[in-house]
Amino acid sequence: MTTATISSVAPERQIGALTRITRVVKLHFANPRILVGLPWMIIGIIFVANLAVWWMIATVSSPTGSAQAMEGFRYSGSAGFIFVYMLIVAIQSMNQTFSFALGLSATRRDYYFGSALTFVGVAAMYTVGFVVFGALERATNGWGLGGSMFTQIWLGNTWYEQAFCTFVALLFFLFVGAVSGAIFVRYRAFGVTLFWCVVALALVAVAVLLTVTRSWDAFGSFFANAGFIGSFAWSLVLTAIAAVAGYFVLRRATPRS
Numbered sequence: 001m002t003t004a005t006i007s008s009v010a011p012e013r014q015i016g017a018l019t020r021i022t023r024v025v026k027l028h029f030a031n032p033r034i035l036v037g038l039p040w041m042i043i044g045i046i047f048v049a050n051l052a053v054w055w056m057i058a059t060v061s062s063p064t065g066s067a068q069a070m071e072g073f074r075y076s077g078s079a080g081f082i083f084v085y086m087l088i089v090a091i092q093s094m095n096q097t098f099s100f101a102l103g104l105s106a107t108r109r110d111y112y113f114g115s116a117l118t119f120v121g122v123a124a125m126y127t128v129g130f131v132v133f134g135a136l137e138r139a140t141n142g143w144g145l146g147g148s149m150f151t152q153i154w155l156g157n158t159w160y161e162q163a164f165c166t167f168v169a170l171l172f173f174l175f176v177g178a179v180s181g182a183i184f185v186r187y188r189a190f191g192v193t194l195f196w197c198v199v200a201l202a203l204v205a206v207a208v209l210l211t212v213t214r215s216w217d218a219f220g221s222f223f224a225n226a227g228f229i230g231s232f233a234w235s236l237v238l239t240a241i242a243a244v245a246g247y248f249v250l251r252r253a254t255p256r257s
Contacts, residue, residue, distance in 0.1 A: 020106045024114025025121070027097045027104070034092055035122055039085055040129075047149060050078055054147035078149050082126060083173045090119060090177025091184060091192075098185050099255035112182075112247050119178060123170035130155075131163045156228040165232040172235045172242075179246035186253035 029035060094115060101111040134150040142148055155165045183191040210216050223231040 020110040021114040028118040054145040086173040087177035090174045091181040094181030119174040127167040130166045161228045168232045172239045175239045175242040179242045182246040182250040
């Protein structure tokens, strides 16, 4: 009888947890301007600005000069803002929804899992968008002007390399944003400032170590040999560390008005 009782209660608890996690996802999208509207709007503005620049180059330059200029746009990183902006998006989303989620009976564990699911979905959404626009860019020879915005060389040469590298890069910035958001929720601005100071010092320490040991060439060769997918795959280690750290930081966070 005890076993039967436990068996009947367990599914209910599981359904309840999934429901709370789903509510957190819906809560994040209650204001779609942060996760969807503003990023796509900025991408659209950058795209229109690039079209204008490409048209001017094609109009005033010789065919050779125009081709060289357009090749340079493959290295411009004109759409790269979206990756850094995802870090800001994650911080904003967690700061705005944490107190509300706990008010809807979500536990901190449910909230963080729901937030993580949201960020994975956001990364997938933008990855699909970049791949689709990248395919259109290739099919139209750079929108008829030879330009490159969604087919940046640093994201790979093929659509599947672009898809993997874009998705992984978005996950990295979103979960670094998630741990930053968790720190902000718990320790406010001072905690976030201290966190990024520590990150900056760690990066400087790594750079100094590579310089002292004369390992920059080996460092570059390692990623060159790994290729686009192999190099970006290493960021998943840092993404996982950030995701786990964010969870433990948020466990003792207190809702604030």
